[in-house]
Amino acid sequence: MTDKQKAKAYWKKNLKYLGILLSIWFLVSYVFGILLVEQLNTIKIGGFKLGFWFAQQGSIYVFVILIFVYIRLMNRLDKKFNLDS
Amino acid sequence: MWTWILVGLTFTLYIGIAIYSRASSTGEFYVAGKGVHPIANGLATAADWMSAASFIGMAGLISFSGYDGSVYLMGWTGGYVLLALLLAPYLRKFGKFTVPDFIGDRYYSNFARVVAVLCALIVSFTYVAGQMRGVGLVFSRFLQVNIDTGVIIGMFIVLFYAVLGGMKGITYTQVAQYCVLIFAFMVPAIFISIQITGNPIPQFGFGSSGEDGVYLLDKLDGLHRELGFHEYTSGSKSKIDVFFITAALMVGTAGLPHVIVRFFTVKKVSDARKSAGWALLFIAILYTTAPAIAVFARTNMIETVSNRKYNEVPEWFSNWETTGLIKFNDKNNDGKIQYVADTSKNELTVDRDIMVLANPEIAHLPNWVIALVAAGALAAALSTAAGLLLVISASISHDLIKKIINPKISEKGELIAARLSAVVAVIIAGWFGINPPDFVAATVALAFGLAAASFFPAIILGIFYKRMNKEGAIAGMVTGILLMLFYMMKFKFDWFGGGTKADWWFGISPEGFGTVAMLVNFVVSIIISSFTPKPSREVQEIVENIRIPSGAGEASEH
Numbered sequence: 111m112t113d114k115q116k117a118k119a120y121w122k123k124n125l126k127y128l129g130i131l132l133s134i135w136f137l138v139s140y141v142f143g144i145l146l147v148e149q150l151n152t153i154k155i156g157g158f159k160l161g162f163w164f165a166q167q168g169s170i171y172v173f174v175i176l177i178f179v180y181i182r183l184m185n186r187l188d189k190k191f192n193l194d195s
Numbered sequence: 196m197w198t199w200i201l202v203g204l205t206f207t208l209y210i211g212i213a214i215y216s217r218a219s220s221t222g223e224f225y226v227a228g229k230g231v232h233p234i235a236n237g238l239a240t241a242a243d244w245m246s247a248a249s250f251i252g253m254a255g256l257i258s259f260s261g262y263d264g265s266v267y268l269m270g271w272t273g274g275y276v277l278l279a280l281l282l283a284p285y286l287r288k289f290g291k292f293t294v295p296d297f298i299g300d301r302y303y304s305n306f307a308r309v310v311a312v313l314c315a316l317i318v319s320f321t322y323v324a325g326q327m328r329g330v331g332l333v334f335s336r337f338l339q340v341n342i343d344t345g346v347i348i349g350m351f352i353v354l355f356y357a358v359l360g361g362m363k364g365i366t367y368t369q370v371a372q373y374c375v376l377i378f379a380f381m382v383p384a385i386f387i388s389i390q391i392t393g394n395p396i397p398q399f400g401f402g403s404s405g406e407d408g409v410y411l412l413d414k415l416d417g418l419h420r421e422l423g424f425h426e427y428t429s430g431s432k433s434k435i436d437v438f439f440i441t442a443a444l445m446v447g448t449a450g451l452p453h454v455i456v457r458f459f460t461v462k463k464v465s466d467a468r469k470s471a472g473w474a475l476l477f478i479a480i481l482y483t484t485a486p487a488i489a490v491f492a493r494t495n496m497i498e499t500v501s502n503r504k505y506n507e508v509p510e511w512f513s514n515w516e517t518t519g520l521i522k523f524n525d526k527n528n529d530g531k532i533q534y535v536a537d538t539s540k541n542e543l544t545v546d547r548d549i550m551v552l553a554n555p556e557i558a559h560l561p562n563w564v565i566a567l568v569a570a571g572a573l574a575a576a577l578s579t580a581a582g583l584l585l586v587i588s589a590s591i592s593h594d595l596i597k598k599i600i601n602p603k604i605s606e607k608g609e610l611i612a613a614r615l616s617a618v619v620a621v622i623i624a625g626w627f628g629i630n631p632p633d634f635v636a637a638t639v640a641l642a643f644g645l646a647a648a649s650f651f652p653a654i655i656l657g658i659f660y661k662r663m664n665k666e667g668a669i670a671g672m673v674t675g676i677l678l679m680l681f682y683m684m685k686f687k688f689d690w691f692g693g694g695t696k697a698d699w700w701f702g703i704s705p706e707g708f709g710t711v712a713m714l715v716n717f718v719v720s721i722i723i724s725s726f727t728p729k730p731s732r733e734v735q736e737i738v739e740n741i742r743i744p745s746g747a748g749e750a751s752e753h
Contacts, residue, residue: 117743124742128280135276139269144438147262151428157402157410162428165265166257166486167398170272170479177279177472184284184744185465193745194465 120191127183131176139169197566198337205375205570206352209577212371213356213364221609224361225292225589226459231366233466237473239366240457242373242574243582244271244448244474245481246322247329250376250575253482255550257489258496261419261427264489266437270444270643272475272482277449279471283458285658287467288741292459293586294452294650295594301657302665303734305599310672312594314649315452319583319590320623321642322453326580327628330573336518336552337569343629349577350625357581357588358617362460365581372574377480379571383555383564384484387491390558397487411490418497423536427493432704439707446713447643450650453582456589464744492550495557500543501534508532511556520546580624588617641683644709648675652716660721661738667724675716682708 142150143165150161158167188194218224231239249271257264289297294315299308327346334345356364381397388400392411404410415427425431432440448454457474458467499509505523515521522544523532534543552572555565592613597604604612649672656663656671684690686698686705696704703711729735 117739121742131280132276135273139273139441140438143265143269144434144441148429155402156399157404157412159412159428162262162265162412163402165262166268167483169269170483173272173276174472174476174479176276177468177475180280181465181468181472184468188465188744193743 116191116193120187120193123187124184127180127187131180134172135176138164138172143169197563198569201563201566201570202338202573205371205574208371209352209356209368212368213360216363216367217359218361218363218610221292221593221606221613223363224610224613225585225593226456227361227363227366229460230462231460231470233461233469234473235366235370236457236461236466236470237477238373239369240454240470240474241477242369242376242578243457244454244478244579245373245376245575246579247326247332247572247576249481249485250380250572251329251332251551252548254485254488254492254554255547257486258493258550259547260431261425262430263432263437264486265430266432266440266444268482268486270441271448272479273441273445274448275471275475275478277445278454278458279468279475281658282449282455282654283467283471284464284744285741286455286654287458287461288464288744289737290459292456292593293589294455294654295590296598297657298650298653298668299594299598301734301737302653302668303730304665304669307653307665307669307672308594308598310669310676311650311653312590314645314672314676315586315590315594318451318642318646319453319586320627323580323583323587323620323624324627326576326583327624329576330580331628332548333552333569333572333576337566346625346628349573349580349628350621353577353580353584354618354621357584357621358614361613362456362585365578365585366460368581369578372578373477376571376574376578377477379567379574380481380551381484382567383558383560384488384491386560386564387495387554387558388487391491391494397484397491401487401490411494415490415494415497418494418501422497422501422534425536427490433702435702436704436707439703439710443644443647443707443709443713446647446651447645447709450646450654451643452590452646452650453579453586456586457582488551488554492554492557495554496545496550497534499557500532502531504531506530509557511553514556515549515553520549584617584620584624587620588613591616591620640706641679641687641709644679644683644706644712645676647709648679648712648716651713652720656717656720658738658741661735662724662729663720664724664727664730666727667720667722670723671716671720674719675712678715679709679712682712 147161147165151159153160222228253267256267286297291297295308295311298311299305327349330349331342331345334340334348335342356368384397385395388397389395391405392400392403394400394403401411412428419427430437458470461467461470505525512521524542526542532543533540535541552568555568592609596612597609653668653672683705686694
């Protein structure tokens with residue numbers, strides 16, 4: 111692979127990761143926490159209504175996890191393409 | 196007494212750190228020489244980000260709005276996902292000092308640079324005025340000094356360490372400030388959680404039950420129904436508005452210049468990603484605790500004051516009454532406090548900003564905990580103020596003087612200019628803190644809308660769309676910010692004919708309108724750019740270059 115092709119393949123893979131992770135980001139906050147909040151609120155876990163819990167707790171935990179997953183994926187990708195500095 | 200000791204100790208610590216790590220070059224002054232460890236940078240970013248509003252204001256805001264308060268929780272954390280995934284690594288690779296640097300170089304235009312500088316200044320000034328006010332508020336309540344004297348003391352402290360230390364100084368001060376503020380936030384939360392639910396972890400505590408075996412949230416919903424408020428766990432705002440406000444806050448967070456610039460301070464691209472992760476983790480500790488505090492405080496407050504005889508109220512009530520932040524008006528002259536939703540019958544008004552500060556007193560916690568909260572609130576306000584002042588000074592000395600007015604200025608001259616502009620910025624901020632214009636409170640929330648409407652699309656398209664050119668980006672930024680300013684002035688300041696809630700476009704409040712303006716910015720940018728010439732080969736190479744992480748060196752300018 112030339113450097114150019116390498117950079118292109120790397121970028122494509124990166125975009126794929128972004129697509130997947132941002133879909134989860136959208137799902138836990140906008141879908142679970144806002145759009146479907148009433149439906150999820152009919153389910154209760156302990157003292158929490160599920161939709162309310164996603165809006166005030168769950169989405170934040172998932173955000174943290176998403177970033178750390180991305181860090182891992184990218185570190186591995188950087189190594190694979192020999193692009194780590 | 197405790198308050199003076201704790202505040203004195205923490206202030207000495209901040210100043211000591213600043214003297215120890217003062218800046219000696221422009222690289223150190225603007226971006227701490229790009230040698231900050233990712234965890235340290237995460238801590239500093241968290242302190243930089245969590246302002247007086249997060250520390251003092253947010254839990255109170257949620258306490259009074261219940262589910263509707265989720266917009267702040269999701270909005271102000273979800274933005275970090277965007278930062279880590281879409282902005283931080285590429286901007287670090289680009290490797291300059293400021294956001295206008297990126298806009299100016301990527302769009303090969305000084306006009307674009309000036310637009311970016313103006314946006315950065317508007318956003319930062321509205322924000323910093325609020326911080327100074329927060330400092331004044333804490334001083335006046337806990338140290339019994341005049342609110343203006345409080346602002347001036349705060350000004351001197353910030354002046355000292357921001358001007359002397361630059362980014363290098365404030366980074367390490369912010370690390371210390373994070374530790375102080377998170378400790379101060381968590382200690383009372385844990386105490387109160389144990390008191391009410393027996394669970395030491397507040398995040399779980401507010402989903403558990405109290406001594407009577409009823410789930411706390413169910414009890415609170417019940418109290419709310421009884422008093423005529425909307426249920427705590429369901430909202431009163433329309434769904435579309437909640438959606439748009441959350442989006443505006445998320446995107447605005449990712450577009451705030453004082454947050455973005457923190458990712459210029461680390462050594463390499465992978466460190467920029469890491470520090471965004473650490474930053475959000477440290478922020479999440481406070482942001483997941485805040486809704487628990489909100490529930491505890493709300494329940495405690497209603498149970499303590501509702502239907503109680505006025506001459507039997509606890510001491511904290513009278514203390515806050517003298518500051519004018521709690522008001523009681525016995526409308527039906529029965530000597531009891533009626534706290535209900537119906538405004539014609541309600542007799543009690545409580546300023547929601549006092550909830551976090553009053554919470555330890557309401558729960559009868561020892562004095563040193565109350566002192567700790569004061570020190571924490573000051574740490575939160577000062578760290579954010581310092582970060583903002585640095586953005587303002589860099590915008591003036593670097594983006595305006597060095598890049599546009601006098602490119603031949605020596606590094607020494609630029610450093611002097613940077614320090615002088617920091618001094619001027621502190622004085623202006625202090626002036627706003629002492630004479631707060633009515634619109635400050637309204638505009639802080641809107642600063643996010645402005646950041647979302649102006650910077651975010653230009654930066655994202657600059658990275659992800661090679662074809663984007665200067666015509667498109669400038670047209671987008673100008674339309675975005677003007678549209679946002681127009682909507683804000685129309686519905687907040689009653690200009691251009693004004694209007695009420697019924698006139699909102701698509702039912703979207705000014706706070707959420709930043710999302711609409713951002714979408715318009717994207718559309719305008721893309722349409723205009725497809726009718727105007729492509730950017731040159733060199734510019735396209737910049738874009739290709741920032742997309743791969745290797746070869747991010749030192750700041751490439753000197």
